[in-house]
Amino acid sequence: VRISELARATGVSVPTIKYYLREGLLPSGTPTASNQADYDVTHVERLRLLRTLREVGKVPVSRLRDLVAALERDGGTVHDVLATANDALSPTPPPDVDPRARALADDLVAEAGWNRVRPEAPDRDNLAAALQAVLGAVSTDAGRNVLRAYATAADRIGALDIASIAAGDRQSVLRRMVVGSAVFGEILSALRRLADEHHSALRFGDQDGERVR
């Protein structure tokens, strides 16, 4: 199909498609006699993937290259690709993480039994940076118990995420993994805020006695 039809089929604008072509994020089409190019189902699939990553995964354009490179790389285990995808989907950690917060993050990872997480995984620093903002509160026994409960919930979800990756050819396994990591992160965030709203209404929403002074 022509580029205009490709745009119609995927909901991605022609200028954006041209940008992806220039940046090597989308493979070139097959040149046709009329000084145009012909695109096929692989282009449709790649554009849908890029659109999902941008719109749902909120992946910056600058990170798309790493993800596409991981998708196209030969060899390596599925796990190598998941680690690359995770790194591309993680926020860039701040440069000045408090060593106490980082030690707490490493403790939590160890306590959860996640002994296969790379020491250099950027999410260790992302976790530490978030912990740093509430370091007083999470350094108490009660705070530590809340963190452990979070880690337990995350462990169940992580086991489920990986168990639900179905077998298939390389491209489709990797695409599902990358999309799953981005999309299910958004699903979990939205579900948590919805659960917060419900439980807050139960505890704080009705009685005058629960009004804040």
Added chain:
Amino acid sequence: VRISELARATGVSVPTIKYYLREGLLPSGTPTASNQADYDVTHVERLRLLRTLREVGKVPVSRLRDLVAALERDGGTVHDVLATANDALSPTPPPDVDPRARALADDLVAEAGWNRVRPEAPDRDNLAAALQAVLGAVSTDAGRNVLRAYATAADRIGALDIASIAAGDRQSVLRRMVVGSAVFGEILSALRRLADEHHSALRFGDQDGERVR
């Protein structure tokens, strides 16, 4: 203290402090004879809150106003403020959510028993927008079971979030609630990606047989 000392105490730059003052996000200081103003511990606390919301909660400057208004509003239950904070911390939902995805989101909320969530909560549409990206996969029985497990994990976490809000004066309860909602969202996202990495390494990291074709 003077504005320069306020900047040093909070790590927020003088130009940013002046911007917050102009925008009404930070109350004015007490005027002094020397055509300057004097700031106190309430200004330090507000600036720390604003910094945490910006840096950890990734709250856009344009949303800070809603949060500060919720903090300063008289009356209303703690729950009213949590709902406002959640709305300010939620991404803006896309305008064109597929009605089937929205119906699935509403089903999930109902199945989870979250009958106190407002019909107009923007996170219903945020959940729907994420579900829309994987609608084929989550419309199967297996996909539905994964979503239910996510909702169960979110329900435990939501109950925990609300249970761990300690009593206190209005400002401190609200501050902990807003910071908690932003910061613990980041903590959960980082923990999930770390758990994914661990479980992926267990399942896919070692054996040649698990290499993707």
